[in-house]
Every structure is written in structure tokens, then in C-alpha cells.
Amino acid sequence: MIQGTGSNVGKSLIVAGLCRLFANRGLNVRPFKPQNMSNNAAVTADGGEIGRAQALQAMGCRVPLSVHMNPVLLKPETDTGAQIIVQGKRFGTMRAREYGKQKGALLPKVLESFSELESSSDLILVEGAGSPAEINLRSGDIANMGFAEAANLPVILCADIDRGGVIASVVGTHAVLEPDEQDRIKGFFINRFRGDPSLFDDGMHEIAQRTGWQGIGVVPWFSDASKLPAEDALDLSNGEGTGEIKIVVPVISRIANFDDLDPLRMEPDVTLELIGPGSPLPGDADVVLLPGSKSTIGDLAFFRAQGWDIDLQAHVRRGGHVLGICGGYQMLGKTISDPDGIEGSAGTVEGLGLLDIETVLTPEKSLVQASGKHLETGASVSGYEIHIGRTSGADCARPYLHIRDASGAPKLDGAQSADGRIAGTYLHGLFTDDAFRKAYLKGFGAVSDLAYDQRIDAVLDDLAEHLERVLNVDAILQIANSRT
Structure with a gap:
């Protein structure tokens, strides 16, 4: 020991x-x-x-x-x-x-x-x-x-x-x-x-x-x-790359499953910038990535307390892209309901309103490994779900991924705005998949030759x-x- x-x-x-x-x-x-x-x-x-x-x-x-x-x-x-x-x-x-x-x-x-x-x-x-x-x-x-x-x-x-x-x-x-x-x-x-x-x-x-x-x-x-995945949020740092593609991540107070960021940190064509409390979201970001959260409603309040909701709206008006993962996906919707008081007091709060979806938090937790494809590019994708809550709404008719869990059961995951600039998914770890990451970054003009798992090995x-x-x-x- x-x-x-x-x-x-x-x-x-x-x-x-x-x-x-x-x-x-x-x-x-x-x-x-x-x-x-x-x-x-x-x-x-x-x-x-x-x-x-x-x-x-x-x-x-x-x-x-x-x-x-x-x-x-x-x-x-x-x-x-x-x-x-x-x-x-x-x-x-x-x-x-x-x-x-x-x-x-x-x-x-x-x-x-x-x-x-x-x-x-x-x-x-x-x-x-x-x-x-x-x-x-x-x-x-x-x-x-x-x-x-x-x-x-x-x-x-x-x-x-x-x-x-x-x-x-x-x-x-x-x-x-x-x-x-x-x-x-x-x-x-x-x-x-x-x-x-x-x-x-x-x-x-x-x-x-x-x-x-x-x-x-x-x-x-x-x-x-x-270069190895960090376990403690205190060990998170900006990326190694200094490329023209800027991905900005607001570091919420209960950030969870932030291994989504690790491959992006290594990409030479990507500038990954973590934004701490009290600092505004930069106006020159190409993508704002909303990460997972262990306490979605509490972190949504934290997000607003930093003024990041105002910054995000301005980012969208400038034509910027937004990707929410798990808790970040839930925050992008119209409402988050917690009828059983799982995260605190029972009730419903307003979301950021960037996707036409609603989330209801439920006691059951989804814990599955999954793989499939990114519907926009056809690129393969793999990762895992670890969340509570069910999400539905009009923008779910434009899903982000088509995936299958370990049992082979198919399902559509996530949602997108009509113009495709705002999207959300429940799948963590998707950026560790070289094919998906390469296709995603290509959409912003970046070239990815990184073999992530091989690098870690x-x-x-x-x-x-x-x-x-x-x-x-x-x-x-x-x-x-x-x-x-």
C-alpha cells in the first residue's frame, strides 16, 4: 500500500x-x-x-x-x-x-x-x-x-x-x-x-x-x-496548443468528468482556455464548451453569478458555437426540474434557454459505455454516460449522436439548434475518440493527427x-x- x-x-x-x-x-x-x-x-x-x-x-x-x-x-x-x-x-x-x-x-x-x-x-x-x-x-x-x-x-x-x-x-x-x-x-x-x-x-x-x-x-x-488525465479539478490547466481555434471552458464549481478536456489540451491547432470564477468569457472564442457537473442546478446558479450567461448570449449573437456535455447539456435547455429534491430543494429552475429542451432530474442514474456515430459528419464516436435526468423537447428531433450501449440497444442522443451552432449530448469521453475529435475540429479548420490513447500509453x-x-x-x- x-x-x-x-x-x-x-x-x-x-x-x-x-x-x-x-x-x-x-x-x-x-x-x-x-x-x-x-x-x-x-x-x-x-x-x-x-x-x-x-x-x-x-x-x-x-x-x-x-x-x-x-x-x-x-x-x-x-x-x-x-x-x-x-x-x-x-x-x-x-x-x-x-x-x-x-x-x-x-x-x-x-x-x-x-x-x-x-x-x-x-x-x-x-x-x-x-x-x-x-x-x-x-x-x-x-x-x-x-x-x-x-x-x-x-x-x-x-x-x-x-x-x-x-x-x-x-x-x-x-x-x-x-x-x-x-x-x-x-x-x-x-x-x-x-x-x-x-x-x-x-x-x-x-x-x-x-x-x-x-x-x-x-x-x-x-x-x-x-499529459496524463487529471483527477482533481485543482490540477486542471490550459491546453498545450496555441492554434487559431479557441475553445473556452467555464470552470463551474462542481465540474465533473472533465476528462472530456484532456485530448483537446494536446491538440496543436487548438487553444484550450479554462475560465475561472470572476473572469469573463473571452469574446474571441470559436466554441464555448459547457462541461459536466455533479450539481447541475447549483452550478447553473454559479454560472449566472459569474455573469457567464450574459457572455454566452453575446457569444451566440456573434455566431459562436456552443457544446454542452451532460450537465452542461441540461443547462442549455429551457428548464431543469427536480421534483424529488435530489440536488436540494424540490422545484424547477430556468435554464439558459439556448436549446428547446426540458430536463427532469430522476433518482435513477444512467451508467453505460456506448459507441456510435456523429450524425452530422458520420464519424465514429465512443464514450460513456454517467448522469441522472431525462431530457426531451423540440430540439431533440435534431439529435447529436446515434449510439448503442453495451447491450447493443440503439438510441438517439442529444439535441441541436436549427442552425447547428448549439448542441448538447449526454456522452462523456467523446473527444477521446480520435475519429470524432478529428471530424469535429475539421469543421473549424483545424487538423488533428493526435492518437490520444497511444499518447497516454x-x-x-x-x-x-x-x-x-x-x-x-x-x-x-x-x-x-x-x-x-
Whole structure:
């Protein structure tokens, strides 16, 4: 199990790289994260959902996604509450304090999923969440030491030197843990080092002396990490391209499934610009892309509070294009109704009114992988649906996609305005399909030669080689084999 001295120290990336490293060595590897918190989810073939980081790690292992790779997923809906996903399915919605009291009861499900993976694996790489040093959260813990103890796992600690104070963060973690938890940690490594790693030799020695833990290595900064899909919205950044085609994305407060943006970030002919709160939507955009949301009605209010609704109307008057995906699609309609109070108070709110559609939020969630074609260009498209709600209206007579789900059932998806400049779809991940992305961008005069999945696969191989050079990989295997 890889635990960290804090959040965002690079655990997810390291586990993804180790997954590919050990898979390249011929081992049957699986990723596992007992509890994750993210609104960026992936849909499994059996109609469940897991954190996007575990999907990337599964790609590192070269294995299909399974709900058992992330048995508990917390999807924040407000500042104090989240939807709870257990083994891929909605379990309920809880406030943080309520979940803190209930989380221990989910341990049997977590162990059941771990056992399911263990039965068919040579090696499981388990990722912790946050830090075991958060001893105020230790009671009922299923994310760090609580799980490590229940599954009897040896632990390696990951620390991030880039944020400063790395010696204190490791030694301080040791200081606040109970003796049996200190003993469970068998080694540590330092992540995101810039410069000559040998300059930290004395630091490694000091940490080892003060903790009794084995130093596994110092991992230099991996610059290509930015090319891999981000799980945390805080890690979102503008695109690498500087092309004439400008795609603008308003970053709403509960942005979800933003992996839709990752391929566009890599396109040389595209300038992808993320617009944060308080900044207007640029007047020179070719496309405004409205992303998915975990709380559509709340994010619609947030959108209006930034004045983006006014900016969007001006964009449309100038002849600009708009594409809404999932929650963004729902916002484009005339109304959004929540009769059961799924997202808060029951009622109906006005949408942006750019499409002649209405959406009714329903308790049932659509979780399917799908493929088909883009009706305008005939290009193939594939992706996944992960949403609540049903959408209907006059503009649905001009659907955006013709798709089939895993069962082969056909359906029409999305809607378009009469002039085709405003469109919406429920299909996430459509831009990861090279054929669709190429056809879509061609409509704006851009040329796409990007093979997205191949690019991600190559970066994972580069990351594995990077870790192979700097970590004591044999020591990691010895620690894994020390479990009795």
C-alpha cells in the first residue's frame, strides 16, 4: 500500500507508473483504492463507476476496469455533503459528519472487493487517500491505516519535496502514528525532486535514522505528468496548443468528468482556455464548451453569478458555437426540474434557454459505455454516460449522436439548434475518440493527427522507465512479499 504524507503528493501517479512497471515485468497487476473522493469518474463495462485515477492505473496494468478497484467513491455535491458510491452503485447522500460516523460500516464491502481482486492477481498496488497522519480521522478509517490493518498490508510512504518541509512531513507522520502503525510502514520515498537527487542523500539518511524506515529512492520531477488525465479539478490547466481555434471552458464549481478536456489540451491547432470564477468569457472564442457537473442546478446558479450567461448570449449573437456535455447539456435547455429534491430543494429552475429542451432530474442514474456515430459528419464516436435526468423537447428531433450501449440497444442522443451552432449530448469521453475529435475540429479548420490513447500509453511507459531508474524496485517487491 502506498500512503502519503498528505493529499496531492503524487500517490496516484506513482501507483499508475508502478502498475505499468510491474505489468511490463510480466506480473498480473491490479490497482486498488479503498476510498476515493472525486467527481471525475469512469464507467466500468458492467455499469458501475470508479475514480478516474483508478481507470488510469488499470490502463497502466493493461486490464479492464472493475468496480472492485475503487469500492467506495465519494462525489462531492456541496461543501459539506457528497454522494456515496459503493461497489459502483449509488449508496446514498451524506453530510461529512454523518459519513464520518458511518464509514467504518463499509469496511466489509471494501474487504470483499479487495478479496475479489486478490484472487486473480500476482500483485495489488493499493493507494491511500490523504494521509495516515490525519489521526483525527482514524476512528472507523477505511482509507489508510484502518484498511492496511484490516487487510494486513505493508505500507510505503510517499512524500512530496516540491511543497517544502519534506523531512518534517515524514518524521512528523512517524511521530503521530501508533507504534504498530509505525511498524507497518516499511519504507519511504521522496517524490517530485528538482535538480540533482544526490543532494538529498543526507536528508534520506536523516529520515531513515529518525524513523527506522528504509529509503526506497528519490523520484525526480516527471514533466510529462501533465499529459496524463487529471483527477482533481485543482490540477486542471490550459491546453498545450496555441492554434487559431479557441475553445473556452467555464470552470463551474462542481465540474465533473472533465476528462472530456484532456485530448483537446494536446491538440496543436487548438487553444484550450479554462475560465475561472470572476473572469469573463473571452469574446474571441470559436466554441464555448459547457462541461459536466455533479450539481447541475447549483452550478447553473454559479454560472449566472459569474455573469457567464450574459457572455454566452453575446457569444451566440456573434455566431459562436456552443457544446454542452451532460450537465452542461441540461443547462442549455429551457428548464431543469427536480421534483424529488435530489440536488436540494424540490422545484424547477430556468435554464439558459439556448436549446428547446426540458430536463427532469430522476433518482435513477444512467451508467453505460456506448459507441456510435456523429450524425452530422458520420464519424465514429465512443464514450460513456454517467448522469441522472431525462431530457426531451423540440430540439431533440435534431439529435447529436446515434449510439448503442453495451447491450447493443440503439438510441438517439442529444439535441441541436436549427442552425447547428448549439448542441448538447449526454456522452462523456467523446473527444477521446480520435475519429470524432478529428471530424469535429475539421469543421473549424483545424487538423488533428493526435492518437490520444497511444499518447497516454506511451507516457505510462515513460513513467514506468522513470521509476525503474530511480526506485529500489526489488525492495518494493520484497516489502510486498513480506505480507503474511
